[in-house]
Amino acid sequence: MNKQTEIEKDLAQLPILEYVFFKPEEIIFAKEVRDLCEGNGCGMYNTNWACPPAVGSIETCREKCQAYDKAMLFTTATEMASSFDMKGWMDARVEHEALTDQVADVFRRYDKNALILSTEGCTVCKKCAYPDAPCRFPECMYPATEGYGIMVMQMAPALNISYNNGANTVTYFSMVLFNE
Structure with a gap:
């Protein structure tokens, strides 16, 4: 059995949409996605290790991603008032x-060096150590996927994933890059 098949068995136990x-x-x-970050649209630019400029240039992010064999995009969707x-x-x-x-x-059970990308920058610590000390x-x-300059809005439909799951819902995306 290949690694992806094993991973899919494990993922089936989780509430992924x-x-x-x-x-x-x-x-x-x-570049337009990164420009939104640099325009400080979410307020996280230059504040933590998960966002630009700390993650590197778009070209550096592209090189990091393309150094992996496979990727997986996944979503959750939540209804709101x-x-x-x-x-x-x-x-x-x-x-x-x-x-x-x-x-x-x-x-990480299958590839301890898997790269995980998620939403809007890190909020693990109340005050990030950036830029004075390592994470x-x-x-x-x-x-953040956006911080890497990734255009999820175009990728989702190209990969047959719903970008919008209806009125009064919010859909979040994460991506995993791994080696087989």
Whole structure:
């Protein structure tokens, strides 16, 4: 049995909405995504190890991703009271990150060097050690897909994954890169 088959058995036990395996060469990188980070759209730019500039240039991120054999994109979707339910968005993100921890555990059983990318930068520590000291919890810190310059909005439909799961829902994405 191959590694992907074993991983899929383990993933079947988790509340993942959708997932797909693909080749890292299929990842869509876009300067526009990184520009949003640099414009400080989410407020995380230059504040932690999971976001730019700490993650490196888009080219560096591309090289990191393409050094792996395989990738997997997965989602969660959460219904909310309304599309303006900011507390619902944050709660859904916390749940997604907890699931990302579980997915990371699965992959790291098969490849201890798997690269885990997730949402909006790291919030593990109340105050990040960046830039004065190394990350205190590198095994828990997942760089943001957006910080890597990855255009999830275009990738999802190309990989037959729903980007939008309906009115009053929030969909979060994480990506895992691993070697077979």
